Amino acid sequence: MSSLRVTSEPRLLVNEIFGPTFQGEGRQTGQRCAFLRLGGCNLHCSWCDTPYTWVYTDRQAALHRAGVKYDPKTENRKMTIEEVWEALYDVLPKPGLVVISGGEPLLQWQGLQELVLRMWELNSRWNFAIETSGSVHPQGLAEWGTSIQWTVSPKLSGSGNEFELRHNEEAILTLMDIGADFKFVVTDPQDLLEVRDFAAHIRLPEDRVWLMPEGTTVNAVLENGRRCADAALSYGWNLTLRQHVLLFGDERGK
Numbered sequence: 001m002s003s004l005r006v007t008s009e010p011r012l013l014v015n016e017i018f019g020p021t022f023q024g025e026g027r028q029t030g031q032r033c034a035f036l037r038l039g040g041c042n043l044h045c046s047w048c049d050t051p052y053t054w055v056y057t058d059r060q061a062a063l064h065r066a067g068v069k070y071d072p073k074t075e076n077r078k079m080t081i082e083e084v085w086e087a088l089y090d091v092l093p094k095p096g097l098v099v100i101s102g103g104e105p106l107l108q109w110q111g112l113q114e115l116v117l118r119m120w121e122l123n124s125r126w127n128f129a130i131e132t133s134g135s136v137h138p139q140g141l142a143e144w145g146t147s148i149q150w151t152v153s154p155k156l157s158g159s160g161n162e163f164e165l166r167h168n169e170e171a172i173l174t175l176m177d178i179g180a181d182f183k184f185v186v187t188d189p190q191d192l193l194e195v196r197d198f199a200a201h202i203r204l205p206e207d208r209v210w211l212m213p214e215g216t217t218v219n220a221v222l223e224n225g226r227r228c229a230d231a232a233l234s235y236g237w238n239l240t241l242r243q244h245v246l247l248f249g250d251e252r253g254k
Contacts, residue, residue, distance in 0.1 A: 010081070010108075010110050010111040010114055011078045011079060011080055011081075011111060012038060012078070012079055012081070012084055012108055012111040012112070012115065013038060013039040013040055013076050013077075013078055013108065014036070014037070014038060014039065014076065014077055014078075014079045014084060015037045015038060015039040015050075015052065015053050015075055015076050015102070015103060016035070016037045016252070016253060017034070017035065017036050017037070017084070017087045017088060017091065018034070018035050018091060018253040018254070019033060019034035019035055019088075019091035019092050020032050020033065020034060020091060020092055020096075021033060021034075021035060021244070021254055022243060022244065022247070023097065023099055023129070023243075024242055024243040024244030024245070024247075025151075025183065025212060025240050025242060025243070025244075026151050026181060026183055026210055026212075026240050027149065027151070027181055027210075027238075028097065028099075028129055028149060029240060029241075029243050030243065031097050032092075032096060032097065033092070033096060033097035033098065033099050033129075034088050034091045034092035034096070034097070034098050034099070035098075035099050035101065036084065036088060036098060036099070036100045036101070037050065037053065037101050037102060037103065038053070038100070038101070038102045038103050038104075038105045038107075038108055039053050039054075039072070039075060039076035039102070039103050040053065040054060040076075040102065040103050040104065040107055040108070041053055041054035041102055041103040041104045041107075042104050042107060042133075042135060042136060042165070043104065043133055043135060043155060043159070043161050043165060043166060044060060044063040044064070044160060044161060045064075045155055045159040045160060045161065046063060046064055046065050046158075046159060046160040047065060047158075047159070047185070047187060047214055048064060049216050049250070050101075050102070050103065051064050051066060051068065051070065052070045052075050052252075053075070053076075053102055053103035054103060055068065055069055055070050056069065056070055056071070056072045056075075057069065063160060081111065081114050081115050081118055084115055085115065085118060085119060085122075088119075095123045095125035095126045095127075096125075096126070096127065097127045097128075097129060098119075098126060098127070098128050098129070099129045099131065100112060100128060100129065100130045100131065101130075101131040102131070102132075104132065104133055104135070104136055105130055105131070105132060106130075106132050106136040106137070106138055106139070106141070107136055109136075109138060109139045109140065109141050110139075110140070112130070112141060113140050113141055116128055116141075116144070116148070127149070128147075128148045128149070129148070129149040129150075129151065130148055130149070130150055130151070131151045131153065132150070132151070132152055132153070132175070133152070133153055133154065133155055133166065134152040134153070134154045134168060134171055134172045134175055134182075135154075135155070135165065135166050135167070135168045135171065136168065136171060137168065137170060137171040137174060138150075138171065138174060138175060138178075142174055142175075142178055144178075145178040145179065146178065146179040149181075150175055150178060150179065150180035150181065151180065151181050151182075151183050151210075152172065152175050152176075152180045152181070152182045152183070153182075153183045153184065153185060153212075154166070154167070154172065154182060154184065154198060155185075156184065156185070156187075156191050156194045156195070156198075157194060158187045158188055158190070158191055159185075172202060173202060176202055176204060176208075180208070181208050181209075181210055182198075182199070182204055182208055182209055182210065183210040183211075183212050183240065184198075184209070184210070184211055184212065185212050185213075185214050186211050186212065186213055186214060186224065186227070186228050187214040187224070189227060192211075192228075192231045195209065195211065195237075196235065206235065206236035206237060207236070207238065209235070209237040209238065210237065210238045210239070210240050211228040211231065211232050211237055211238070211239050211240070212228075212239075212240045212241070212242065213225040213227070213228050213241065213242070215242065215245065216245060216249075216250040217245070217249065217250065218245065218246055218249070221241055221242050221245050221246060222241075222246075225239065225241050
């Protein structure tokens with residue numbers, strides 16, 4: 001493998017890189033991919049399934065339903081763009097799909113911009129999917145538009161986040177304009193009314209709305225998925241289960 005020659009900056013705060021695996025959610029469900037999970041988040045969802053990306057203090061632990069505090073020095077490491085690229089290449093040697101998630105990956109948009117550009121320079125057949133809460137503006141990444149598959153997961157009131165923290169109108173409208181899908185984690189039937197009102201407010205096309213049942217066990221995903229199904233059909237929305245949970249349970253790095 002040839003080695004890139006880039007400067008040590010910018011760096012990315014990486015939580016984990018793994019694969020090959022399958023994309024478990026949304027429009028690309030089932031596609032073979034590598035996963036780049038970044039550390040750090042500006043939100044504090046009580047049901048978050050990746051608390052190890054942000055629950056590092058007693059205050060943060062109190063905001064999450066598990067109440068478990070993680071060590072950021074163990075969970076995250078700063079990596080150069082070259083190191084990240086080499087790690088992705090190791091788990092997915094042929095150009096394919098790289099799913100970038102978190103945490104909130106757009107907190108590190110400059111490093112991501114450098115990474116994507118470098119990988120496209122090496123081979124234009126790399127595809128990228130970025131998963132974001134929509135609470136952080138995509139900045140320069142927005143210039144690539146539909147060259148990246150964007151999935152926005154706006155947090156509803158049941159997440160425990162204050163409205164002002166979880167709702168960034170400018171970021172949401174920018175992401176909608178560049179073709180993003182919007183995926184809503186549903187924990188309660190009341191969430192469906194919030195999804196309806198959110199979609200109406202920004203005039204989001206029906207075919208870009210995805211409901212996803214919350215759950216970290218097979219039974220929870222299927223049970224909550226059944227509750228979502230009728231609403232999705234009624235409103236003309238899409239439904240995505242959590243394929244990675246159905247296949248591997250709540251196991252990390254899968």
